[in-house]
Amino acid sequence: MLIKRPNDIVSSEITPESLYWNRRQFLRATGAALAVAFPLSRRERGPGGEDPGRRGWVGDDDKPNSYEDITHYNNYYEFGPDKRDPSEHSGGFRPRPWTVAVGGEVHKPKTFDIDEMLRRYPAEERIYRLRCVEAWSMVVPWNGFALSKLLGDVQPTSQAKYVAFTTVYRPTEMPGQNTDILPWPYVEGLRLDEAMHPLATLVTGLYGKPLPNQDGAPIRLVVPWKYGFKGIKAIVKIQLTRTQPPTTWSLAAPDEYGFYANVNPEVDHPRWSQKRERRLGEFLRRPTLMFNGYGDQVASLYAGMDLKVNY
Amino acid sequence: MSSVISRRWSVRLAHTGIVVAGLVPVAVLISDVLRDNLGANPVEAIEHRMGDWTIWLLLATLAVSPLRRLTGWNGLIRYRRTLGLLTFSYVCLHFLAYLVIDQGFPIQGFAIRYVVEDILKRPYITVGFTAFLLLIPLAVTSTKGWVRRLGRKWKALHQLIYVAAALGVLHYLWQIKGDRPTAVYHALVLVGLLGARVWRVRALRRSPDAPRAAARLPSPLPGPASDPS
Numbered sequence: 001m002l003i004k005r006p007n008d009i010v011s012s013e014i015t016p017e018s019l020y021w022n023r024r025q026f027l028r029a030t031g032a033a034l035a036v037a038f039p040l041s042r043r044e045r046g047p048g049g050e051d052p053g054r055r056g057w058v059g060d061d062d063k064p065n066s067y068e069d070i071t072h073y074n075n076y077y078e079f080g081p082d083k084r085d086p087s088e089h090s091g092g093f094r095p096r097p098w099t100v101a102v103g104g105e106v107h108k109p110k111t112f113d114i115d116e117m118l119r120r121y122p123a124e125e126r127i128y129r130l131r132c133v134e135a136w137s138m139v140v141p142w143n144g145f146a147l148s149k150l151l152g153d154v155q156p157t158s159q160a161k162y163v164a165f166t167t168v169y170r171p172t173e174m175p176g177q178n179t180d181i182l183p184w185p186y187v188e189g190l191r192l193d194e195a196m197h198p199l200a201t202l203v204t205g206l207y208g209k210p211l212p213n214q215d216g217a218p219i220r221l222v223v224p225w226k227y228g229f230k231g232i233k234a235i236v237k238i239q240l241t242r243t244q245p246p247t248t249w250s251l252a253a254p255d256e257y258g259f260y261a262n263v264n265p266e267v268d269h270p271r272w273s274q275k276r277e278r279r280l281g282e283f284l285r286r287p288t289l290m291f292n293g294y295g296d297q298v299a300s301l302y303a304g305m306d307l308k309v310n311y
Numbered sequence: 312m313s314s315v316i317s318r319r320w321s322v323r324l325a326h327t328g329i330v331v332a333g334l335v336p337v338a339v340l341i342s343d344v345l346r347d348n349l350g351a352n353p354v355e356a357i358e359h360r361m362g363d364w365t366i367w368l369l370l371a372t373l374a375v376s377p378l379r380r381l382t383g384w385n386g387l388i389r390y391r392r393t394l395g396l397l398t399f400s401y402v403c404l405h406f407l408a409y410l411v412i413d414q415g416f417p418i419q420g421f422a423i424r425y426v427v428e429d430i431l432k433r434p435y436i437t438v439g440f441t442a443f444l445l446l447i448p449l450a451v452t453s454t455k456g457w458v459r460r461l462g463r464k465w466k467a468l469h470q471l472i473y474v475a476a477a478l479g480v481l482h483y484l485w486q487i488k489g490d491r492p493t494a495v496y497h498a499l500v501l502v503g504l505l506g507a508r509v510w511r512v513r514a515l516r517r518s519p520d521a522p523r524a525a526a527r528l529p530s531p532l533p534g535p536a537s538d539p540s
Contacts, residue, residue: 083351271433283412
């Protein structure tokens with residue numbers, strides 16, 4: 001039996017509008033992929049014009065997972081190692097009051113109050129595939145804004161090469177932080193050009209609702225072409241740095257989890273295959289796509305790099 | 312006479328009870344599947360549940376001999392085979408879940424490629440699959456006929472259970488991301504169960520008079536020659 005391969009072209013999200021229209025012209029011209037150019041029509045929404053805030057979209061066979069699944073199947077070790085732990089043990093977590101300190105190699109460091117941040121950067125819907133390093137995936141209708149907007153406002157210096165993120169450390173509210181399953185607090189990082197990519201998103205909601213505690217309230221990172229663990233949750237600090245910052249999973253198991261963690265079916269996890277994945281809600285595994293299907297947008301970031309070495 | 316009959320009945324009843332109790336997890340699983348109660352990733356849930364029960368039942372099987380010695384209740388040994396065969400049933404379900412609903416074979420014929428690759432290249436699957444293979448001859452030779460036919464060799468053959476158990480625990484330990492206490496508990500229980508045997512063998516060896524050494528242990532009698540203990 002053949003698995004229907006999602007069309008590579010449709011994997012475009014949050015593309016600048018000019019490019020977006022270019023591609024549509026291209027699609028029209030080729031005529032080959034008209035059907036997939038309008039996946040939103042399936043959800044009774046026009047392909048862009050009618051609802052400019054809801055610009056993210058995915059392939060025709062990428063149906064968003066249910067709110068129930070997205071909020072009850074989580075990897076969030078601060079609340080425990082099992083998939084249901086975050087939904088069961090995050091009730092005592094308080095996502096307000098909350099501030100995010102943005103600093104380091106920037107001209108205008110600023111500590112944002114979360115509500116001020118939400119007003120300043122209106123959330124748009126961004127529907128992305130999420131591919132976990134454990135070989136399962138979902139499709140999530142996030143609400144958030146481009147990380148590049150925030151970074152642009154604090155004005156990185158010419159020395160800034162990387163962006164380092166830190167999760168809040170609150171052992172009283174996050175029971176997992178009382179265990180040594182991982183070094184705490186959770187830290188993550190991106191190269192500055194990755195962070196400035198329009199697909200890199202700071203997420204504050206999902207399905208049009210405020211982000212639930214178990215999904216990373218009140219603010220988390222989503223980098224859809226990378227494995228899910230890059231999407232650090234409950235962010236309190238964003239630092240621009242000159243050198244590559246440490247990242248939690250590569251500290252815990254450097255031979256298994258690298259700094260880049262780009263979704264790559266050609267580079268297996270040392271203990272399991274990354275060639276296929278189980279999309280939650282589907283019975284048969286589907287092939288994993290290079291850069292999680294966002295190769296058209298992001299492959300150029302890694303031109304000339306050996307992705308087997310920089311896993 | 313009547314007490315012999317009632318005893319036989321109670322043994323049979325206990326056997327039936329163990330088998331029925333042993334199948335409860337399957338019934339619960341079926342009910343959960345039908346009620347869509349397995350969460351967002353039912354395939355993983357089925358696989359893990361069957362795997363968990365395999366390990367627990369395997370450890371329970373290994374606990375029979377030390378428990379018998381500890382309690383002096385020799386009748387316990389009768390139930391070891393039943394537990395062993397339940398373990399084997401669960402490992403079969405676990406493997407079938409992996410093969411059919413996880414990897415998609417034979418619905419996707421090409422998936423066999425991934426299965427073979429998994430078995431050859433992924434250490435945790437290699438050891439898990441090896442443990443499964445090791446349990447097959449044990450299940451086959453579990454009948455009275457085979458015990459008779461193999462004689463002393465039966466005991467030697469069935470010592471493979473220790474290898475299978477160690478590989479099974481390793482299989483669990485090796486696949487997890489981060490440190491999970493449950494994997495360590497399995498390992499500790501296994502080490503305890505194996506340690507009890509090593510301790511007993513050494514205690515027996517230390518004394519030139521094996522029966523007296525055994526008598527020092529809480530239980531009066533060593534097992535029949537055909538039991539790996």
